[in-house]
Amino acid sequence: MKYISVLLIAFAITFLWSIINPKEGFTCFLEIIPAIIGFLILVFTYNRFRFTNFTYTLILIHCIILFIGGHYTYAEVPFFDYIREIFHQSRNNYDKVGHFMQGFVPSMIIRELFVRKNVIANQSFFNFIIVSICLAISAAYEWIEWWVSISTGEGGDAFLGTQGYVWDTQSDMLFATIGAIVALLLFSKVQDNQLIKI
Structure with a gap:
C-alpha cells in the first residue's frame, strides 16, 4: 500500500504541473x-482487481x-527540440515516445x-493476440x-501533431506495435515473477 501511495503522489504532482500554464x-x-x-477506472476497480506494482509503475510512467x-504539446517538448537540433531531425519526435508507450504499457496490462x-x-x-489488441488500440x-482534428480546426491540429509528416499516422501505429513487442520480449518474465507473489 505504501508503494501505491508513492505512485499516487507522483501522479498528482505531475498532473498538477501539467495543467499549470500549459x-x-x-x-x-x-x-x-x-x-x-x-x-478513474483503476480507482473504481482497485478493490475488485489489483494489478502488480510493476504494472502500476508502467501505467504511471x-x-x-x-x-x-x-503541458508542452507533443510537437514542442523542449528536450526533444534539443535532440532534433543535435541529430538534425526534421521534427520533434516526442510523440513517437508516446506512441511507443501506447503499445508498451497496454501490452503489459x-x-x-x-x-x-x-x-x-x-x-x-x-x-500475437496481445500485440493485435495493442495495434487496434493505436488505430482507434x-x-x-483524426476526428478531433477535423472537428476543432487549429486546436485539433496541435493535438494531431503531424508536424507536416505525411506518414505520421502509420508511423504512430508502427511505434505502438514495436512497443508492444518489446514489452512482451523484455518484461514478460519480470511480470511473471510479480504475479507469483500474488
Whole structure:
C-alpha cells in the first residue's frame, strides 16, 4: 500500500504541473484526458482487481509521458527540440515516445489480465493476440485524433501533431506495435515473477 501511495503522489504532482500554464489549454485537455479516464477506472476497480506494482509503475510512467505532452504539446517538448537540433531531425519526435508507450504499457496490462483471468487457453496465440489488441488500440486512437482534428480546426491540429509528416499516422501505429513487442520480449518474465507473489 505504501508503494501505491508513492505512485499516487507522483501522479498528482505531475498532473498538477501539467495543467499549470500549459502551452495550449484545449490541447492539454485532449492529451491528458486518457490518463484521467484510466486513473478513474483503476480507482473504481482497485478493490475488485489489483494489478502488480510493476504494472502500476508502467501505467504511471505512461501517464507522466501524457502529462508532459499535454503541458508542452507533443510537437514542442523542449528536450526533444534539443535532440532534433543535435541529430538534425526534421521534427520533434516526442510523440513517437508516446506512441511507443501506447503499445508498451497496454501490452503489459492486457498480459496481466489474460494470465490472471486465464483468458486464453492456447498459449501459442498469446503474444500475437496481445500485440493485435495493442495495434487496434493505436488505430482507434488515430481515428480519435483524426476526428478531433477535423472537428476543432487549429486546436485539433496541435493535438494531431503531424508536424507536416505525411506518414505520421502509420508511423504512430508502427511505434505502438514495436512497443508492444518489446514489452512482451523484455518484461514478460519480470511480470511473471510479480504475479507469483500474488
